[in-house]
Amino acid sequence: MSKFIIEGGKKLKGEVEISGSKNAALPLLTASILTDGEVVLHNIPDLSDIRVLIELLEKLGKNITFEKGTVSIKGGDKISTEAPYDLVNKMRASIIVLGPLLAKYNKARVSLPGGCAFGPRPIDLHLKGLEKLGAKITFDHGYVDADTKGLKGNSMVLLGKFGSSVLGTDNIMMAATLAEGETVIQGAACEPECTDLAQMLVKMGADIKGIGTSTLKIRGVGRLNGTEYKVIPDRIETGTFISTALATGGEVNITNCNPWHVQKPLEILKESGAEIHTEDNKIYLESSENLRSFSIKTRPYPGFPTDLQAIFAVLACRAKGSSSLTEGIYPDRFGYVPELIRMGAKIEREESTIVVCGGDRLNGTDVKALDLRAGASLVIAGLIAEGNTYVHNIEHIDRGYEGFEKKLRGLGAEIRRE
Ligand code: EPU
Numbered sequence: 001m002s003k004f005i006i007e008g009g010k011k012l013k014g015e016v017e018i019s020g021s022k023n024a025a026l027p028l029l030t031a032s033i034l035t036d037g038e039v040v041l042h043n044i045p046d047l048s049d050i051r052v053l054i055e056l057l058e059k060l061g062k063n064i065t066f067e068k069g070t071v072s073i074k075g076g077d078k079i080s081t082e083a084p085y086d087l088v089n090k091m092r093a094s095i096i097v098l099g100p101l102l103a104k105y106n107k108a109r110v111s112l113p114g115g116c117a118f119g120p121r122p123i124d125l126h127l128k129g130l131e132k133l134g135a136k137i138t139f140d141h142g143y144v145d146a147d148t149k150g151l152k153g154n155s156m157v158l159l160g161k162f163g164s165s166v167l168g169t170d171n172i173m174m175a176a177t178l179a180e181g182e183t184v185i186q187g188a189a190c191e192p193e194c195t196d197l198a199q200m201l202v203k204m205g206a207d208i209k210g211i212g213t214s215t216l217k218i219r220g221v222g223r224l225n226g227t228e229y230k231v232i233p234d235r236i237e238t239g240t241f242i243s244t245a246l247a248t249g250g251e252v253n254i255t256n257c258n259p260w261h262v263q264k265p266l267e268i269l270k271e272s273g274a275e276i277h278t279e280d281n282k283i284y285l286e287s288s289e290n291l292r293s294f295s296i297k298t299r300p301y302p303g304f305p306t307d308l309q310a311i312f313a314v315l316a317c318r319a320k321g322s323s324s325l326t327e328g329i330y331p332d333r334f335g336y337v338p339e340l341i342r343m344g345a346k347i348e349r350e351e352s353t354i355v356v357c358g359g360d361r362l363n364g365t366d367v368k369a370l371d372l373r374a375g376a377s378l379v380i381a382g383l384i385a386e387g388n389t390y391v392h393n394i395e396h397i398d399r400g401y402e403g404f405e406k407k408l409r410g411l412g413a414e415i416r417r418e
Pocket of ligand 1: 189
């Protein structure tokens with residue numbers, strides 16, 4: 001197990017370049033299952049989650065190379081349709097091989113992903129959607145077995161208790177591209193990552209209308225072709241660097257990002273007194289001197305992203321006054337709170353809301369990353385704390401931030417891995 005050792009108190013300064021989006025890249029990689037042609041993807045971040053999915057696709061029978069941010073995927077004739085526990089267990093997003101395998105090969109066997117560090121992560125919407133398309137689903141010794149005599153288009157509302165599902169929408173959208181007739185998905189997720197997938201599928205020959213909206217109309221086609229495509233910048237990494245720069249009181253230019261994809265977080269910060277300017281694919285963070293408390297409720301896009309909730313809680317420790325952060329997607333995504341309290345943060349939790357009383361300095365100590373975003377939030381806490389912070393279990397952070405400590409060091413942070 002590795003850890004980060006962080007010497008707090010440095011104001012970050014300089015320029016940082018955002019990598020390709022992890023959560024967009026994962027479904028784009030699995031879309032390669034839908035074609036026998038070659039798929040070439042650019043701007044793929046080198047992350048452990050990406051490596052796990054590549055390993056899974058190789059196990060399914062694809063030939064893959066990954067060099068300097070470009071992944072090339074070939075093959076498909078000798079495919080296996082089983083996604084085993086040892087890989088799905090490492091990354092629950094592996095469930096998005098289910099829709100494409102079923103659409104292309106009429107069957108799939110995928111290990112059930114189970115829960116995660118921030119509560120239950122059901123897949124009922126994925127299964128409901130596939131059943132609507134004519135799949136027969138059974139459960140066998142911890143696996144989902146799906147088969148069909150040929151998927152057929154249908155209409156469905158894909159909404160759960162907490163709204164739309166990102167990977168659920170991806171799974172059904174991919175399955176519907178090769179189903180017979182028209183599929184209409186109401187309640188589709190509108191996250192930029194889903195839009196990116198839809199756009200790539202269209203480039204492969206799919207017929208999808210309503211891209212970027214909550215109603216998708218997909219007319220099935222006989223086959224999809226290979227393609228070449230560039231993944232969008234990572235909006236969660238962008239939000240993480242925005243929060244890091246402002247929390248340390250630094251001046252940072254973020255490049256190769258899409259400011260539109262972080263519009264809601266930027267709006268909240270500007271209203272709270274942060275000086276921020278945007279231009280095309282750049283964000284300039286100029287001052288957080290007058291940052292006041294803020295109020296956030298996480299919601300599906302274009303609302304405030306749940307993946308930035310923990311990250312903004314650290315920023316709230318720095319803002320003047322009491323901020324409130326309410327989780328509208330994963331009510332229990334607060335595992336990092338006791339760790340921040342150990343660093344001296346003043347946080348109270350009531351059900352799915354935390355109130356952060358900001359203004360005081362945090363103190364460095366040993367803390368543990370429980371998941372990816374919680375881990376990143378502890379790194380930011382370490383950067384603004386007095387003394388040294390030791391963030392343990394940083395394998396979680398490697399799942400989703402490309403070259404995190406290198407990028408932070410480039411901005412003047414004192415952080416090293418041990
Ligand atoms: N849900 C259901 N049934 C389902 C699927 C989801 O009830 O079948 C519920 C979930 O429990 C949750 C809500 O619907 O309350 C939304 O979950 P969603 O399905 O959208 O999550 P996901 O697609 O599994 C992706 C991201 C997550 C991100 C969420 C929400 C990927 C690989 N993962 O997960 O990212 O938090 O959308 O935006 O795209 C991360 O990157 O750290 C991360 C966890």
